[in-house]
Amino acid sequence: MSDGADLARLREYDAQLEGLQSGQCSLQQGEQLLKDFDKLLAQAPLSVGASELNALRERLETHRVALQQLRSRTDRAELLGDGAKKRQVLKAKTQAEAEHSEVLELKSARDEMRNQLERMHYVNENLQDSSRTIGKTQDALQEYDSKLASAAKALGQLKRKTEEDSRYIWWSFYFFMAVVAYIVLRRLKVFKMIYYGISFGLWSTNNVLDVLQSTREALFGAVSVESDVAVVDAAMSLATADR
Structure with a gap:
């Protein structure tokens, strides 16, 4: 998933958790949203921006404190006794909240699978690039090996030719010196x-x-x-x- 999409989802969770202050978000919804918000924030890439991540972490702590306060108020209200009606209302909301929580979990799983798929696609592209690079390197090494073998063969032929030329030159030099010596001795x-x-x-x-x-x-x-x-x-x- 792209950095922009991650940032948008984090802001969406932040806005939904704002409902804890106004009562638009129930305790169960707040807990699930807070969990998803924390999980997505931990997986956010560094490219989102350090300042943006720090601000979102501060918002997460604020929402966590608000959720704890809401949980304390709910527990205190249930202990005070008029919890029968609230329990009925809570029971009516439980199914909707469960469905909403399930939808959120499915969305989170879908997003996670999408992220994994994108990572696998990226890894696959890197592996293909590495394979192509290795293939090119192997071809270059084979070409270098063939050129090196040709150069070694040419060098061997040149060495043999040089040795033959050197031998002919020495024999020619000896013959020349013999002729010169013969001429000098004959002249003398x-x-x-x-x-x-x-x-x-x-x-x-x-x-x-x-x-x-x-x-x-x-x-x-x-x-x-x-x-x-x-x-x-x-x-x-x-x-x-x-x-």
């Missing part, structure tokens, strides 16, 4: 000097080997001659001894 005739050095080394090695071979053969030849002479001497000595 280093290869020719190396060739001459190797050739000289091989020639020197061959000469040394030849000299060593000749020396060994000479040594072996001298040893062989000495051995032959020794053998001949030994043979001659043996022959002389036999004679």
Whole structure:
């Protein structure tokens, strides 16, 4: 229910409870109206206004005091004795008051059900909005996940390509340095000097080997001659001894 409707009903209860002062409202009606007034005032939203709510609370206390005074007067009148006629009048009014009280209770129940229905409708709208928001968030997360997977795939391909390019660059650099070194060494005739050095080394090695071979053969030849002479001497000595 809207704030304006609540405020209008509170003012209506206030006006009806004013009948307690002039006798237009019976004790039972006043009690029921006071109960409904108190209940509706407790459920009133803050948007009605703090000053308006405070004024209505003061009116409620005034009506409560008036109802207590009316109850005291009624009890005192019944105790004084002329309550037979009043009881008859009260009995005649009881049915109408009960019907009126029942109508008020039904109205209050209807208003309460209407308030609950409006609250349920409001909660349902909030739930639908939350569901739509969650759905949009889920769609955005799925899109972000797909984009992240695509980015990771592209990054992997870029990394592999970068590694291949880096490897090609290093091989190209090594080849370039080898060519530069070859050109520089050739310009400086280093290869020719190396060739001459190797050739000289091989020639020197061959000469040394030849000299060593000749020396060994000479040594072996001298040893062989000495051995032959020794053998001949030994043979001659043996022959002389036999004679």
